[in-house]
Amino acid sequence: xxxxxxxxxxxxxxxxxxxxxxxxxxxxxxxxxxxxxxxxxxxxxxxxxxxxxxxxxxxxxxxxxxxxxxxxxxxxxxxxxxxxxxxxxxxxxxxxxxxxxxxxxxxxxxxxxxxxxxxxxxxxxxxxxxxxxxxxxxxxxxxxxxxxxxxxxxxxxxxxxxxxx
Numbered sequence: 426x427x428x429x430x431x432x433x434x435x436x437x438x439x440x441x442x443x444x445x446x447x448x449x450x451x452x453x454x455x456x457x458x459x460x461x462x463x464x465x466x467x468x469x470x471x472x473x474x475x476x477x478x479x480x481x482x483x484x485x486x487x488x489x490x491x492x493x494x495x496x497x498x499x500x501x502x503x504x505x506x507x508x509x510x511x512x513x514x515x516x517x518x519x520x521x522x523x524x525x526x527x528x529x530x531x532x533x534x535x536x537x538x539x540x541x542x543x544x545x546x547x548x549x550x551x552x553x554x555x556x557x558x559x560x561x562x563x564x565x566x567x568x569x570x571x572x573x574x575x576x577x578x579x580x581x582x583x584x585x586x587x588x589x590x
């Protein structure tokens with residue numbers, strides 16, 4: 426059997442059962458240290474150093490760690506996708522309830538501030554949904570000159586309301 430078909434953390438050709446058992450113990454150590462392993466296994470430190478070099482423990486451990494990281498990354502990606510789907514389903518359900526509630530509102534009973542807030546929120550949601558910025562930058566680059574699009578439209582609506590009443 427050739428080493429090319431073996432994963433690095435599996436028992437390698439020519440590796441004794443004792444050497445492989447020591448490698449597995451080394452692999453599972455949080456702080457991989459031959460001296461600590463020698464004490465734990467009641468083996469000579471020099472024997473373990475020889476096995477470590479002969480059977481490439483360092484490279485095999487790196488391959489093992491990389492494999493675990495890939496598995497953890499793939500698992501995290503799957504979990505994030507499941508979370509996003511769950512959050513989207515919840516959000517859509519909440520939106521449907523909000524739309525039903527909005528349909529029942531008698532807008533003639535709303536005051537100017539409530540209408541302005543409703544308008545302001547709807548403009549922001551629409552712009553965000555379309556990937557548009559909610560701020561308009563003036564010619565200067567400081568934050569004090571950023572004007573919220575909804576604020577501008579709200580000001581216009583306030584003026585229109587004042588003229589109406």
